[in-house]
Amino acid sequence: MFPPLTRASTEPTRESLAIRRQLDAFLQSVERRALCMLELGTRQREEALDLLQDCMLRFVKRYADRPAAEWPPLFFRVVSNAMVDWQRRRSVREKVLALWPWSRVSGRAQHSPQPVEFDPPDAASVRPDAVQQRDQLMDSILKALAGLPTRQRQTFLLREWQGLSVAEAALALGISEGSIKTHLSRAHAHLREALRDHV
Amino acid sequence: MSERSRQLEWETLCERLESRSSSLDAATLDRLNAARRQALAHAVVGRRTPARRWVAATAFAGLAALMFWPSAQELRVPPAPVSLDAFSLLASPDGVEMLESLDFYLWVKSQEQAADDRAG
Numbered sequence: 317m318f319p320p321l322t323r324a325s326t327e328p329t330r331e332s333l334a335i336r337r338q339l340d341a342f343l344q345s346v347e348r349r350a351l352c353m354l355e356l357g358t359r360q361r362e363e364a365l366d367l368l369q370d371c372m373l374r375f376v377k378r379y380a381d382r383p384a385a386e387w388p389p390l391f392f393r394v395v396s397n398a399m400v401d402w403q404r405r406r407s408v409r410e411k412v413l414a415l416w417p418w419s420r421v422s423g424r425a426q427h428s429p430q431p432v433e434f435d436p437p438d439a440a441s442v443r444p445d446a447v448q449q450r451d452q453l454m455d456s457i458l459k460a461l462a463g464l465p466t467r468q469r470q471t472f473l474l475r476e477w478q479g480l481s482v483a484e485a486a487l488a489l490g491i492s493e494g495s496i497k498t499h500l501s502r503a504h505a506h507l508r509e510a511l512r513d514h515v
Numbered sequence: 516m517s518e519r520s521r522q523l524e525w526e527t528l529c530e531r532l533e534s535r536s537s538s539l540d541a542a543t544l545d546r547l548n549a550a551r552r553q554a555l556a557h558a559v560v561g562r563r564t565p566a567r568r569w570v571a572a573t574a575f576a577g578l579a580a581l582m583f584w585p586s587a588q589e590l591r592v593p594p595a596p597v598s599l600d601a602f603s604l605l606a607s608p609d610g611v612e613m614l615e616s617l618d619f620y621l622w623v624k625s626q627e628q629a630a631d632d633r634a635g
Contacts, residue, residue, distance in 0.1 A: 336558050343551045348536040351547065365546050372554035380558050454531045461528070477529045504521075511524060 339380060342387050343372055350395050353473050356462045357399045367398045374398075389480060392488040396470050403466060453511070460510035464503055467491070471499035472507070 347368065354364035354371075371394045379390045461469060467489065474485040475496070486493045539547075613620065 332558070336555055339558055340551065340555055343554065347547050347551065348539060349532075351539070351543075352532055352536040361543065365543065365550070368547070369550035369553065372550050373557060376554040376558050454528060457524070457528050458531065473532075476525050477532055504525075507525075507528075508521065511521075 335380065338384055339376060342384065342391075343375075346388065346391055347372070349473075349478060350391070353395060353470070354399060356458075356469060356473075357466060358402060359462065363402070367402055368395075371395050371398050388478070389484040389487040392470075392474055392478065392480070393490060396489050399466060399470070457507055457510050460507055464506055467495075468499045468503035468506065471496055472503040475500055 350371065351361075351364055351368050354367050355361055358364050358367065371391070375387075375391050375394045378394075379387065382390060461472065464472070470489055471485060474480045474488055475482070480488060482493045482496050485496045489496070491499075
């Protein structure tokens with residue numbers, strides 16, 4: 317099932333196979349959510365997939381030896397760092413492109429993120445008005461979530477969706493527990509505003 | 516809007532995200548599987564605890580000692596046994612005189628060798 321190991325021993329031990337199975341199961345359990353988080357940040361699936369591939373590789377190389385209980389916050393730490401790095405790189409690229417007068421229009425058009433598609437309601441299925449309104453409301457909140465500052469969005473997703481504790485989320489984002497509470501409170505406030513517009 | 520209803524909205528939002536993340540197309544799922552397999556190919560073998568590191572280090576040191584032990588023994592080659600007769604001859608007054616006239620004795624020996632060659 318697994319390719320041969322690259323270390324001195326070419327025969328995988330029973331222990332290493334067990335860890336690999338654990339890692340495989342863990343990555344399967346978090347990969348879709350991580351992809352969704354990265355997609356909300358990058359607004360591009362291809363970019364998100366590339367980033368997630370790097371994240372998995374980094375996580376396995378750095379943290380495979382750590383106890384499995386520590387994996388969730390460590391994995392999301394890798395994911396959040398990758399997101400921040402990606403945004404930094406994009407910001408630098410846009411600044412450099414802005415220096416060239418002839419690339420102002422075309423450069424921005426090429427590199428600005430595409431708006432996220434949030435699975436618009438299926439036109440074929442006619443649903444009651446209340447359900448349609450609720451779908452529209454959720455789409456608006458999802459868009460508001462995608463538009464949140466990175467830290468607020470990550471904090472909201474890790475706490476509310478991934479279910480990490482304040483301490484775990486702090487470890488994942490590399491910030492203090494107090495900052496987690498602040499970011500979460502601000503994220504709630506922003507999302508409440510998005511809700512208010514539709515209520 | 517009450518806090519309870521807001522919490523319900525967050526939960527609904529998370530459900531929405533969950534359904535979004537669990538309804539990925541086949542191509543994306545293939546990419547995810549490939550990424551996971553590639554990452555697992557780089558998995559470190561086993562968990563290395565500090566105790567195991569010490570055991571590994573000790574074993575390595577022992578192995579290295581065993582490897583170098585025979586060569587060290589080989590290096591300690593005992594010197595060729597020196598004849599006590601030769602030593603006593605050199606230490607005697609005749610021996611000292613012979614050493615002082617070593618050139619002469621070498622010349623005599625070379626002459627004898629040349630005479631033997633002509634005869635033979």
